[in-house]
Amino acid sequence: MESLSRRRVEQRCAAGWRRPRALCSAAAAVLLLASSPAVRAQDAEIFFDQYCTACHSIGGGPFIGPDLKDVTARHDRAWLVRFILDPDDVIESGDPYAARLVEEAGGLVMPDVPELTPRIAVALLDFIEARSRAESGESAGGVPASDEPFTPEDIERGRRFFFGEARLSAGGAACFSCHAVPGAGGLGGGALGPDLSQVYERLQGRRALGGWLSAPPTPTMRASYGLRGLTQEEVQALVAFFEDQAMTGGAETGRRSAQFLLFGASGAAMALFVFGGVWRGRFRGVRRPLVGEARPGGERWR
Amino acid sequence: MNLQSYFDPLLFAVLPYVSMVVFLLGTIVRYRIQSFSYSSLSSQFLENRRHFWGCVPFHYGILVVLAGHVVAFLMPRQLLWWNQVPARLYVLEVSALAFGLLCTAGLFLIVARRLQDPKVKVVTSPADWIVYVLLLVEVLSGVHVALLHPWGSSWFAAAVTPYLRSLVTLTPDTAAVAMMPSLVKLHIVNAYLLIGFVPFSRLVHVLVVPNPYLWRKPQVVRWYRAPAAGR
Numbered sequence: 001m002e003s004l005s006r007r008r009v010e011q012r013c014a015a016g017w018r019r020p021r022a023l024c025s026a027a028a029a030v031l032l033l034a035s036s037p038a039v040r041a042q043d044a045e046i047f048f049d050q051y052c053t054a055c056h057s058i059g060g061g062p063f064i065g066p067d068l069k070d071v072t073a074r075h076d077r078a079w080l081v082r083f084i085l086d087p088d089d090v091i092e093s094g095d096p097y098a099a100r101l102v103e104e105a106g107g108l109v110m111p112d113v114p115e116l117t118p119r120i121a122v123a124l125l126d127f128i129e130a131r132s133r134a135e136s137g138e139s140a141g142g143v144p145a146s147d148e149p150f151t152p153e154d155i156e157r158g159r160r161f162f163f164g165e166a167r168l169s170a171g172g173a174a175c176f177s178c179h180a181v182p183g184a185g186g187l188g189g190g191a192l193g194p195d196l197s198q199v200y201e202r203l204q205g206r207r208a209l210g211g212w213l214s215a216p217p218t219p220t221m222r223a224s225y226g227l228r229g230l231t232q233e234e235v236q237a238l239v240a241f242f243e244d245q246a247m248t249g250g251a252e253t254g255r256r257s258a259q260f261l262l263f264g265a266s267g268a269a270m271a272l273f274v275f276g277g278v279w280r281g282r283f284r285g286v287r288r289p290l291v292g293e294a295r296p297g298g299e300r301w302r
Numbered sequence: 303m304n305l306q307s308y309f310d311p312l313l314f315a316v317l318p319y320v321s322m323v324v325f326l327l328g329t330i331v332r333y334r335i336q337s338f339s340y341s342s343l344s345s346q347f348l349e350n351r352r353h354f355w356g357c358v359p360f361h362y363g364i365l366v367v368l369a370g371h372v373v374a375f376l377m378p379r380q381l382l383w384w385n386q387v388p389a390r391l392y393v394l395e396v397s398a399l400a401f402g403l404l405c406t407a408g409l410f411l412i413v414a415r416r417l418q419d420p421k422v423k424v425v426t427s428p429a430d431w432i433v434y435v436l437l438l439v440e441v442l443s444g445v446h447v448a449l450l451h452p453w454g455s456s457w458f459a460a461a462v463t464p465y466l467r468s469l470v471t472l473t474p475d476t477a478a479v480a481m482m483p484s485l486v487k488l489h490i491v492n493a494y495l496l497i498g499f500v501p502f503s504r505l506v507h508v509l510v511v512p513n514p515y516l517w518r519k520p521q522v523v524r525w526y527r528a529p530a531a532g533r
């Protein structure tokens with residue numbers, strides 16, 4: 001099993017001297033690796049299941065990201081550690097291999113995982129290497145395997161989950177709290193997260209979308225659904241809904257910010273009206289005459 | 303590692319504790335050594351025409367919006383249950399936006415009055431202006447977040463409450479807020495600055511609000527001077 005060698009990292013650093021951020025990342029990786037105890041293989045497996053299976057398999061074929069079987073044979077470990085720790089940095093440096101990965105993923109960039117440390121990255125590579133040698137392939141959990149068309153009931157169930165009309169069993173927030181899709185009624189969906197109008201196409205179909213929903217890799221989604229994960233049935237229903245959206249939905253996102261502002265402003269105006277009414281007689285009976293009398297010439301104070 | 307990854311822990315895991323320590327120690331120390339200044343200096347708030355339309359909407363607006371934040375922090379599950387029905391979520395969000403707008407409009411009037419009214423100008427200190435700048439940033443960013451990143455009542459309960467609770471349990475987990483839009487981050491950081499500035503400003507009055515005034519019997523204050531004597 002190959003381990004990250006200091007010399008190779010140094011060679012990479014020397015090659016990348018024009019890119020100080022990349023240099024810092026690699027140097028930090030070396031320093032932390034030298035001073036940190038090893039991560040247990042079980043921990044790496046748990047980490048992989050929690051953070052990586054949404055987009056990657058080991059021998060199960062590509063999802064959103066590439067199949068990681070034999071990844072350590074395809075590229076050297078120093079590069080892989082650097083990419084895992086800060087994909088944006090490597091992509092921005094103009095690295096051709098990273099650019100190809102982004103292109104293959106339809107323009108999606110691997111999200112930063114703040115919990116990742118250099119030693120976890122190395123342990124992950126060890127785990128992937130060991131798993132690559134095993135006979136059976138790995139695939140993401142909770143992915144609808146069937147290619148059978150979804151029933152209208154599946155789609156309706158997904159729609160109800162999306163809009164919060166049916167509660168997610170673990171108590172997670174309804175999708176429309178943060179996301180918009182076409183055809184939303186009322187004031188439309190939320191806008192903290194991305195518009196999900198094209199999510200089915202963006203994630204390239206059922207399998208990757210199902211994997212993503214089963215183990216969302218972004219920190220915001222993990223904070224919201226980490227302890228309130230979706231069940232396989234909920235994932236299936238949502239995939240059905242998004243697939244149906246992809247086939248029938250338009251480009252209109254269903255967000256109505258202007259209406260929202262108008263309603264809010266009307267509410268504020270109503271409140272001002274109420275304040276004016278409630279305090280209409282404020283001080284009128286007692287204070288103003290008193291103040292008026294006290295002023296020279298009896299003038300009324302404003 | 304980008305610049306943000308160095309600043310995020312500082313802003314979201316260190317600053318909140320610094321501001322809370324400054325708030326707690328500062329308010330206690332000020333109460334002990336400057337108890338007579340422990341309130342807002344007069345802003346002539348009994349002045350009835352102009353200040354009414356600034357002071358009242360601002361205070362009711364900020365009290366309701368602040369209460370909403372506290373509810374989302376203390377009862378996220380109940381809030382998510384309420385927001386489960388879209389119509390209920392819309393009612394909550396529109397009401398919150400209405401009070402946010404009231405607060406914003408009131409604050410602008412208050413600031414304008416302080417700039418123009420000579421009686422108020424003489425009792426205005428630099429600390430007041432710092433408070434106004436912090437409040438304006440807080441309130442404007444809050445309204446912008448509500449408009450640009452709906453629906454905050456749900457995502458606050460789902461993503462921000464776990465972060466705030468991680469601070470309370472002394473195990474700060476900044477992963478979720480680190481990924482929030484810049485406007486949300488500005489709102490959060492500015493709130494910490496505002497909390498930290500409380501002991502040095504008129505904002506201490508929130509700790510000594512004379513609540514019994516709400517239910518005590520009315521008192522009429524009279525001058526002993528005869529009106530004919532004039533001034």
